[in-house]
Amino acid sequence: xxxxxxxxxxxxxxxxxxxxxxxxxxxxxxxxxxxxxxxxxxxxxxxxxxxxxxxxxxxxxxxxxxxxxxxxxxxxxxxxxxxxxxxxxxxxxxxxxxxxxxxxxxxxxxxxxxxxxxxxxxxxxxxxxxxxxxxxxxxxxxxxxxxxxxxxxxxxxxxxxxxxxxxxxxxxxxxxxxxxxxxxxxxxxxxxxxxxxxxxxxxxxxxxxxxxxxxxxxxxxxxxxxxxxxxxxxxxxxxxxxxxxxxxxxxxxxxxxxxxxxxxxxxxxxxxxxxxxxxxxxxxxxxxxxxxxxxxxxxxxxxxxxxxxxxxxxxxxxxxxxxxxxxxxxxxxxxxxxxxxxxxxxxxxxxxxxxxxxxxxxxxxxxxxxxxxxxxxxxxxxxxxxxxxxxxxxxxxxxxxxxxxxxxxxxxxxxxxxxxxxxxxxxxxxxxxxxxxxxxxxxxxxxxxxxxxxxxxxxxxxxxxxxxxxxx
Numbered sequence: 001x002x003x004x005x006x007x008x009x010x011x012x013x014x015x016x017x018x019x020x021x022x023x024x025x026x027x028x029x030x031x032x033x034x035x036x037x038x039x040x041x042x043x044x045x046x047x048x049x050x051x052x053x054x055x056x057x058x059x060x061x062x063x064x065x066x067x068x069x070x071x072x073x074x075x076x077x078x079x080x081x082x083x084x085x086x087x088x089x090x091x092x093x094x095x096x097x098x099x100x101x102x103x104x105x106x107x108x109x110x111x112x113x114x115x116x117x118x119x120x121x122x123x124x125x126x127x128x129x130x131x132x133x134x135x136x137x138x139x140x141x142x143x144x145x146x147x148x149x150x151x152x153x154x155x156x157x158x159x160x161x162x163x164x165x166x167x168x169x170x171x172x173x174x175x176x177x178x179x180x181x182x183x184x185x186x187x188x189x190x191x192x193x194x195x196x197x198x199x200x201x202x203x204x205x206x207x208x209x210x211x212x213x214x215x216x217x218x219x220x221x222x223x224x225x226x227x228x229x230x231x232x233x234x235x236x237x238x239x240x241x242x243x244x245x246x247x248x249x250x251x252x253x254x255x256x257x258x259x260x261x262x263x264x265x266x267x268x269x270x271x272x273x274x275x276x277x278x279x280x281x282x283x284x285x286x287x288x289x290x291x292x293x294x295x296x297x298x299x300x301x302x303x304x305x306x307x308x309x310x311x312x313x314x315x316x317x318x319x320x321x322x323x324x325x326x327x328x329x330x331x332x333x334x335x336x337x338x339x340x341x342x343x344x345x346x347x348x349x350x351x352x353x354x355x356x357x358x359x360x361x362x363x364x365x366x367x368x369x370x371x372x373x374x375x376x377x378x379x380x381x382x383x384x385x386x387x388x389x390x391x392x393x394x395x396x397x398x399x400x401x402x403x404x405x406x407x408x409x410x411x412x413x414x415x416x417x418x419x420x421x422x423x424x425x426x427x428x429x430x431x432x433x434x435x436x437x438x439x440x441x442x443x444x445x446x447x448x449x450x451x452x453x454x455x456x457x458x459x460x461x462x463x464x465x466x467x468x469x470x471x472x
Contacts, residue, residue, distance in 0.1 A: 015449075017270040020250035020262055028316045029338040034197040035262065035346075039252040043454045047442035050435045052457070053219040059374045061464050066352065067092040068180040069469035071190045073354040073367060074098055074108065075176040076382075078207045078396035079124065084141060087124045089178070091369045095119055096167060097130060098176060099141045106171065108178040109143045109164035124398065130164075139164050174204040174384075175356075184469070191350060194258055201341070201358050205332075206384035208396030209362070212411040213380040215404045218428040220370040220377035221456075222435070224353060226424050227366055228452040230263045230345070234271045236423050241269035242277075242285035243314070251451050256351065256459040256468065259452040260358075263345040266315035280307070282314035290416065315339050326360055331389030334360060349452060351459050360386075364417075375432055376404075381414065381421070 021038055024031045052058050074089040080100045087098045088111060095111035097120065111120050113132040120130040120139070129146055131138035138146040145162035148154060168179040170187035172195060177187055188195055216223050226232070233246040240246075245264040253259040268274055268282055283306050308317040319339030326342065327334045337360050340346070346358035355366035365382040380399070387393055402410055408421035435443075445454050462468040 015247035015270065017245070017248055018267075020248060020264065023245070023248065023264055023267070023315075024338075024340065026313075027338045027340060028319055029336060031338045031340065032197075032200060034193070034200075035338065035340055038250065039254055040448070040451065041253055042447065043253075043451060043458060045445070045447055047444050048453075048457055050438045050441050050443055052460075053222050053432065053435045054374055056374055059370060062370070062460070063092045065466075065469055066460060066463035067094075069184060069463060070352055071170070071177045071179050071187055071350075073175055073350070074178045075106075076208055076384075076396055077171070077174045077176065077204075078393060079176075080106070081393065081395055082126070084126050084128050085124075086121065086127060086130075086141070088121050094180065096178060097121060097164075098169070098178070099143070101142060106169050106176055107143060108167040108169045109139070110167070113137050114162055114164070115148070173198055173202070174206060181470075190257055192258065193254055194348060194350060194356075197348075198356070198358060201360060201363075202386075203356070203363065203384060206363065206386050207394050208382050209385040210383035210411075210413045211380070211397055211399045212402065212408070212414055213378055213399050214402040214406065214408060215371065216377050216379050216425070216428055217375065217404070218377060218432040219374050219435075220353065220368045222431050223377050223379050223428055224349075224355070224366075224368040225453045225456070226428060227347070227355060228259075228261065228349060228456070229446075229449050230261055231446075231449045232427075234269065236427060237420055239289060240420075241272050243267070243282050243289070244269055247271065249449075251448055253451055253455045256455075256462065258348065258350055259455055260346065260348045261452060262340070263347065264315070264340065265343045265345070266313070266318045266339070278308075279312070279314040279317070283308055283317060286314070286318060315343065318343055322361065326386075329388070330386045332386065349456070351456060362386075381417070 021036060024036045072091060074096065075087045075098050079087045080098060083100050083102045085100045089096045089098055096108045097111045098106055098108050100106055113120055113134065115132065115135055115137045118132055118134045120132055128141050129138045130141070136149045140146050143164040143166055145159050168182045170177050172187055172191060229251070230246045230249045233240055233244060243265055245267040247270045248264050248267065250262040252262070266282065266286060268277060287306060306317050306321045308314055316339060319342050322342035323334045323337055334342070341359040342361060344359065347355060348358060349355045353368045357363045357365070363384045365384060367380040369378045371377045400411055402408070407418070408414060408425070409418040411418055414421070459468070
């Protein structure tokens with residue numbers, strides 16, 4: 001295959017410069033198959049209708065034909081670690097209580113009183129009973145009906161038939177998923193090949209250390225798709241180009257549900273002129289932007305004080321520093337970890353709205369949920385960090401909710417990510433406005449760098465026309 005021939009047809013063209021697979025062959029450690037075996041499937045070049053992002057009728061079809069039939073990432077284990085803990089999860093017009101049982105299992109119940117319809121709980125907490133604040137109907141944490149006041153006036157209700165409706169629950173690597181309508185593929189089949197790839201990175205050893213959410217003035221798909229490709233970096237995030245191989249990224253997809261964008265750090269973007277730029281300059285830019293001192297590379301006490309030896313690449317030098325730093329920080333040996341697993345954005349997506357980063361560094365987790373109209377959504381950013389070897393798993397931090405007018409930088413815990421997200425926000429509301437104003441009524445996609453978006457829409461189509469989900 002002529003990987004980087006720009007004249008190549010059928011979606012096979014690649015950007016000039018070193019490819020991802022060539023970069024993996026140069027890694028200082030042997031890379032696992034998940035990072036070396038290209039899995040790209042050309043899926044056509046047809047445009048996407050713009051009204052998928054703006055139409056209430058389309059949003060209604062999603063709520064009825066797609067959301068009830070997909071596995072949804074609803075919580076992490078550390079959100080509700082103990083029996084009696086519960087988490088409220090809401091999406092696409094539904095509200096659930098995820099409840100930790102005495103045997104350690106998790107069950108998910110509809111968070112609606114069966115008397116007059118009030119939500120039983122508004123936020124995450126701990127309770128052995130879910131009691132409605134309106135009239136006092138209550139349910140046990142296993143969803144069974146407990147009691148009602150004035151039972152004499154409800155002779156027409158059979159308490160045995162008053163259990164809370166329940167969703168299907170399954171768990172993987174610290175993540176808790178639910179599916180409203182039972183049936184269809186198992187969670188592991190739905191996620192494949194994610195469990196195989198992530199077995200090496202062991203997210204079950206991690207806890208949530210940062211969790212920030214913000215309402216965005218754009219459709220949930222518009223917002224999610226902004227994080228499905230790296231090539232907007234050259235215009236939207238130019239400060240990253242000195243150490244980001246935006247055009248060297250890989251875009252892979254598997255079946256209906258899973259895809260990945262593998263973005264290398266520690267190399268210069270092909271969009272920049274490399275003349276006169278040494279490997280040390282790349283490292284200096286990386287360290288400077290990531291908020292670590294670039295002034296004292298000889299200080300042994302700073303694991304990120306990186307000096308590039310003669311004949312070594314910036315990636316290899318940064319990988320060595322990260323390898324030593326994460327080993328000291330976590331107590332786990334990282335000698336086998338590739339430079340890619342310590343540096344790069346290994347961004348996976350699971351249909352429809354779950355995007356975990358792979359690798360051994362603190363991992364970003366994205367989730368997008370539709371808003372009350374097609375023109376808004378809730379974007380969430382979690383960051384997982386590995387718990388030090390031998391230490392107990394701490395409870396995860398609660399979600400910080402930013403208001404619609406707040407900037408991501410109002411959450412200082414996000415560090416430089418807040419600035420990057422704000423650059424994305426300079427686009428997304430105006431994408432939404434432009435889609436409403438579109439004369440052509442369609443969106444055009446690149447064959448390779450936007451293949452993840454095309455796969456996403458093709459899977460969505462399968463749910464809406466009955467090839468997956470309700471009529472499958």
